[in-house]
Structures are given as C-alpha cells and as structure tokens.
Amino acid sequence: MAKDEMGMASGYVSWLSDGANEFPVFVPSGDTDMVTMGIGALTSTRGNEVIVSQLNVDELRGDARSRGLFEARMNKLLGRDDLKVVPLLRAEEGSPGTGLSFQEFRARWKPPVLFYGSIYADDKEATVVRDMSIEEYQAQGGAISWLRTR
Numbered sequence: 001m002a003k004d005e006m007g008m009a010s011g012y013v014s015w016l017s018d019g020a021n022e023f024p025v026f027v028p029s030g031d032t033d034m035v036t037m038g039i040g041a042l043t044s045t046r047g048n049e050v051i052v053s054q055l056n057v058d059e060l061r062g063d064a065r066s067r068g069l070f071e072a073r074m075n076k077l078l079g080r081d082d083l084k085v086v087p088l089l090r091a092e093e094g095s096p097g098t099g100l101s102f103q104e105f106r107a108r109w110k111p112p113v114l115f116y117g118s119i120y121a122d123d124k125e126a127t128v129v130r131d132m133s134i135e136e137y138q139a140q141g142g143a144i145s146w147l148r149t150r
Contacts, residue, residue, distance in 0.1 A: 011039075013050065013137040013144070016086065016126035018118035023126070024142060025086040025116065026050045040070050042083035045119050050137075051083055053147040062087075077149065084119040086126075091115070 011028040026041035040055040051074060059070040067085040075083050092115070096108035118124035134144060 011036075011052075012131055012133055013142065014131050015129045016116050016118075017129045018120060018124040018126040020124075021118070021120050022129060023086070023119055024048060024050055024137065026052050026144065027131075028052075040074075040085070042071065042074055043086050043119050044082050045084055046082045047143070048141055049143040049145075051078075051145050051147060053149050056149075074147075074149075077147075086119055087117040089115045089117055089125060 010030060011026055013024050014027050015022055015024055023043055023045075025043055028036040028039040028041070030036045038055050038060065040053055040059060042051045042053075043049070044051075053074060055066075055070060056073070059066045059073070064087075067087060071083060071085055075081055091112040093112040094110050096105050096110075100108065114128055116126045116128075118126045132140075138144060
C-alpha cells in the first residue's frame with residue numbers, strides 16, 4: 001500500500017455529486033499504478049466517512065463481483081451495512097484539437113471528466129464537485145480510517 005510519512009495510504013478526497021446527494025471518495029495517489037495497486041476505499045451511506053484498506057487477491061479485479069466481495073468483507077469485519085465502494089465508471093477526455101503546437105495544446109488541454117457510480121442509486125452517475133487533501137477533509141468534519149487487513 002502506498003504510504004505517506006505517517007504510514008497511511010497516500011491520496012486525497014474527492015467530493016462527488018449524483019444530482020441529489022454529495023458524498024466523499026478516497027482517491028489513492030502515487031508515482032505509478034503499482035504504488036496504489038491493492039488499495040480499496042469505501043464510503044459510508046450514512047455519514048461523512050471513508051474507510052481505506054487493502055484488497056485481498058479475490059478483490060483485485062475491479063469488477064462488480066470483486067467490489068461486492070470487498071464491501072461484504074469490510075462490512076462484516078466492522079459489524080456494519082453502510083459501506084460502499086464508489087466505482088470509477090469512465091473518463092471522458094476533451095480533445096484540444098489537432099495540428100497544434102505543444103504550447104497551444106497545453107493551453108487548451110483540460111483534464112478528463114471522471115464519472116463514478118453513486119453509492120445511493122445503482123442507476124445514477126456522480127461527477128467530481130471538488131477535491132481536497134485528507135487534512136482539509138478531516139478539518140471539515142470528515143472521518144477517515146485506515147485498516148490493515150488481508
């Protein structure tokens with residue numbers, strides 16, 4: 001698991017909106033995909049809380065079945081029923097155009113728009129409203145827990 005100087009997973013919190021609800025998701029970050037591989041995050045449907053843990057081998061696939069296994073394992077471990085994985089569904093990139101100089105390309109480039117699944121309704125999508133550091137999230141009343149399991 002990628003860790004910061006305090007031994008916790010490195011990353012940040014994105015606030016998402018599905019049109020009716022806003023909710024947080026932990027986004028792991030690292031220099032390469034290998035650094036963040038195996039990190040799983042769950043969001044509470046009842047409050048401003050995120051749980052970060054390690055995925056086991058059966059949960060690494062990233063499909064609906066493995067997400068369900070991770071949710072079930074963590075909810076059982078913690079005696080809860082409100083923790084949900086927030087799946088990244090797709091990323092849509094805008095094209096700045098063709099035949100541009102590098103400087104023009106950089107000036108026009110915009111980051112991709114990320115679409116996540118809603119933790120409240122399977123048929124809804126959510127998009128990023130704002131990003132914040134873990135420290136900002138906690139200062140605004142958010143709870144984040146790191147659990148070492150396997």
